[in-house]
Amino acid sequence: MKRESKCIVAPSMLSADFSRAGEGLEEVNAAGADWVHLDVMDGLFVPNISFGPKFIADLKDKSTLPFDAHLMVQNPEPFIKEFADAGADYITVHAETVTHLHKVISSIHQAGVNAGISIVPSTPVSMIYQMLSDVELVLLMSVNPGFGGQSFIEFTFDKIRELDAYRTEHKLDFLISVDGGVTTHNAEKLYQSGVDVLVVGTTFFKSTDRSALVEALHAMNR
Ligand code: DX5
Ligand code: ZN
Numbered sequence: 001m002k003r004e005s006k007c008i009v010a011p012s013m014l015s016a017d018f019s020r021a022g023e024g025l026e027e028v029n030a031a032g033a034d035w036v037h038l039d040v041m042d043g044l045f046v047p048n049i050s051f052g053p054k055f056i057a058d059l060k061d062k063s064t065l066p067f068d069a070h071l072m073v074q075n076p077e078p079f080i081k082e083f084a085d086a087g088a089d090y091i092t093v094h095a096e097t098v099t100h101l102h103k104v105i106s107s108i109h110q111a112g113v114n115a116g117i118s119i120v121p122s123t124p125v126s127m128i129y130q131m132l133s134d135v136e137l138v139l140l141m142s143v144n145p146g147f148g149g150q151s152f153i154e155f156t157f158d159k160i161r162e163l164d165a166y167r168t169e170h171k172l173d174f175l176i177s178v179d180g181g182v183t184t185h186n187a188e189k190l191y192q193s194g195v196d197v198l199v200v201g202t203t204f205f206k207s208t209d210r211s212a213l214v215e216a217l218h219a220m221n222r
Helices: 018-030 053-060 077-086 101-110 125-134 156-169 187-193 210-218
Strands: 008-011 036-041 067-072 090-094 114-119 137-141 175-179 197-200
Touching: 008 036, 008 175, 008 210, 018 053, 018 210, 036 053, 053 067, 053 077, 067 077, 067 114, 067 197, 077 090, 077 101, 090 101, 090 137, 101 114, 101 125, 114 125, 125 137, 125 156, 137 156, 137 197, 156 175, 156 187, 187 197, 197 210
Parallel strands: 008 197, 036 067, 067 090, 090 114, 114 137, 137 175, 175 197
Antiparallel strands: none
16 A cells, blocks of 8 residues: 555644643644544543543534544444534544444445544454455554553554554555554654554643654654
């Protein structure tokens, strides 16, 4: 597949100050980031509650960047149209939360949105082999989902390499995203291992020079 010449930098709004979320999004725009990552949590699949479609819809007209909705919810299917209508350009569901994954991916596509599958650290990549020709994005969680600011789990590198090798072998086109504990220390190795999309929560919002951060991530070589 033709790889992007630069990594896609996707700041996570979970790490923004929710009382001034619009300004947080303006910071994402101004820093030259590529996507906006939106972590939806239901308090069931993960031990935290974040926000739903209205939050995404309210932010949508404040950015022209693609909206990357990561649904960490136990039963996402009934909400897919709502997230599509809210302005999500990618909707990613967790393989662990869905019994009929093929059907849910089809309903994301029917809603006119790019479809993604995510897996938590303990789920093997082989669990989603069957679905890899049907999705535009695979999001590998590199922390146990629920909170920003956790440490990167090192065995994620093995999963990235496995997924990248599968993609090459089967001539597939999906993007590989990594989410959780991404820092300036591990970003280049992640990119070189096959990652296309770097989700950055704490690293982005705690940075004192966000434009320089994005520029440095864009300058990484494969
Ligand atoms: C965790 C979320 C992540 C999180 C990343 O459950 O899916 O997107 O916000 O935050 P950092 O980059 O701080 O690990
Ligand atoms: Zn996420």
